Amino acid sequence: MSTFTADTYQNEYLPLGATEVNAVVTVTSSDGAIAANSADAAEIVIVDVSGSMSAPRAKLRAAKDATAVAIDCIRDDVMFGVIAGSMTATPVYPASGTLVAASASTREEAKQAVARLKAADGTAIGTWLALANQLFSTSPDTICHAILLTDGQNEHETPEDLERVLADCEGSFQCDCRGVGTDWEVSELRSIASALLGTVDIIAEPSNMAADFQSMIEQAMGKATNNVSLRLWTPQGANVAYVKQVAPTIEDLTIRATPVDALTGDYPTGAWGQESRDYHLCIHVQPRDAGEEMLAGRFSLLVGEALVSQALIRAVWTDDEQLSTRINREVAHYTGQAELAEVIQEGLEARKSGDEETATYKLGRAVQLASASGNDGTMKLLSSVVDVDDAATGTVRLKRSVDDADEMALDTRSTKTVRVQKHEP
């Protein structure tokens, strides 16, 4: 198991009467014997074979190729399977509806089964996830990961059906979602990925698919510690305004809290490899008098039920403005990154609905934020949607014609953040 450390970044000094406490906690896991045991990991590739995958024909071919690459990335002894999804879910390999240990021969058989797939019928993603959940349940005590590859909107089941399946699957496996082509709904796939603690991205160029699958599987197989949750205690009379993962991507965890007791809640974070994630916590407390200190939050990291690390979020009230007006760089940085994701999504929404004025303003602000924080990845994606006149002031012009794929790439990757630069200004 990995070693975890948690560090708090905050300005604990608050002006008199202030009630809002902000802090960024960086959690780093290291030294894990990487997925020590391949037998402790399970991988399922879910590939969309609904009718729309055959138009154009290249789409299904590309998806099959990518699935084959994904299968090749699965290490020996990892339990794996492939599911084909349409109106219902079908176990493609093994057809018996279990998982098998990966080996040269099982990988070959799986690829042959995938090559025979034909596209037909509608799309009911909930049924695919339900089957994956059932297959994973045959391999208890494993780190379970799925890849969902789809091109379509979830048209043949109700949102309630999907929500119920997601609730069943939460905590039992993680799922990265990839959209093929440009006909899918970013927000819909994002909600599935978020519920299952995975990522969402677009694969516009079929030729890029293989590389992406490779990195996803390698990352999933690199997880050493499963079932990590963060536990946040806050004092009597306080309430948690939000708990957000802010790096490497923005994920609002606030609504995923499971209450432990009246003052404590648990937030799931899934499986960890050697990595580092940042969390922004905002807690509202009852103010106290000058010079008084309060513990506004106790941030604990749990593996299963075992405490592995902890960080304290403090509040000290002072009438010294020099202390209380100091801006913490980490908190300011991630507040900016969260706004960046927000203005991109709002800007693209406005652009879609023809409100060019709002779109120009929001995307201009995005350019300004991305440039100031050194988020080059997002900056590059933004420049495919707007022409930048002056990044510092956020002066931009909307491009007349924008490739759908570029716009969706910007939307899906808008939640990707950069870390605060550690050198002193």
Add this chain to the structure above:
Amino acid sequence: MSTTCPNGHLSTTTDYCDECGARLTDTPLPAAASAEPSSDDASDAPHPTAPSPLSEPCPDCRAPRVGSDKFCEGCGYDFTTGKSSKHPDPSPEPAEAPDPSQSPPPTAAPWEAVVSADREYFERVAVEEIDFPSHCPSRKFMLDQPEINIGRRSPSRGIAPEIDLSGAPQDPAISHLHAILVRQDDYSYSLVDPGSINGTTLNDNPAPIAPNTPMPLTDGDRIHLGAWTTLTIRHSEL
């Protein structure tokens, strides 16, 4: 092992109180360069934060504190945070009695709850140091929502129950969110206690109902909560 914090809580953690977050050790604050020494504050502050015995009277109104109550029964002083009820949160807790002219909605719902001060129940539970109110008009609430919360309004905690019992006179033994009425398929209601501090009893049964377990209600059922409050559920004739 456990430690007692300056606000009188027993804490299992030894660095900060696990109830109110108060600092438990005497070590100076890290990097508190220009923060004022806390000993000066204590002498100036209206509400001393030095360890105080549990039975100490309220520093605001001198009413005796009951057990380890969080709030003063006399004036609502918060023993946990040392906050006076005279300087409440930006949005003060209103103590207004519901206006009878506006509480019944234009279309009458078939179910209603009548809130009254119930001397029989008061004498049965006999909570020490809480007096039966000399004057308490009954209040009527129409049951017209799928879920109706019963409790005392708390803007600071974002609790605004449909049946708000914070009006004067206030029954101090009622939790902010004390009980919930949940509408059933046949439009009658079930009673759920989400885990209130002092519990909820039904009719003449002295045992509190089990938390988080819906109890179906019928016409005439009496819900007892706090020290003297009774809600009578009625099915009104249309």
